[in-house]
Amino acid sequence: MERAVSLYDGKARRKHPDDSKIKVCSDCGSTEIEIQAWVDVNTNEYHSDVDDDIWCSQCEDNVETCSKQSFLEKMQEWWKSNNTDNLEYLTGFKTSDFPSANSGQTFSEAADEWWNGKNYDEKRNIYLTNN
Incomplete structure (x- = not known):
């Protein structure tokens, strides 16, 4: 029900996912990453996706992902070094x-x-x- 309300009412407060659940580019930390998906053109029904074809808009390249939490830890290690x-x-x-x-x-x-x-x-x- 909460999901339906937040989707219907754009002003409703949405829960922000935990940093460990957010995927980012493992090279640059950007959240602007995309995955290729197969969708039926007539029904817009999702069928499947390709896990090994992830594109980062900032790097303009195929990349690996990691959690935002992991990237934060990587930056913190760099800072401390x-x-x-x-x-x-x-x-x-x-x-x-x-x-x-x-x-x-x-x-x-x-x-x-x-x-x-x-x-x-x-x-x-x-x-x-x-x-």
Whole structure:
């Protein structure tokens, strides 16, 4: 019933799927991926699809997919692997602007706060531009 109402009423709140259920391009993280499907031209009835023919509109290529959760984890690993010079470049912060540990926010904490304040698309753009 909830599905029928949300399909009928465009203003109804739809449940957003969990990130582990959303498929993205494993190369760029885009949700603009398509799969080839066989549909009856007379009835528009779906018959089947081809799992090994997935197209990413952003990469403009056939790709593999992964969950959005998995891509987020991949970006987080990349973020954690950056050295101080890279983090200064990415955030615009300078380590010299932060007091030594135990007397306020450290450079590392500020950089992580900056990164964690970004949404998925912002993180993805930073990751793709700098990876």
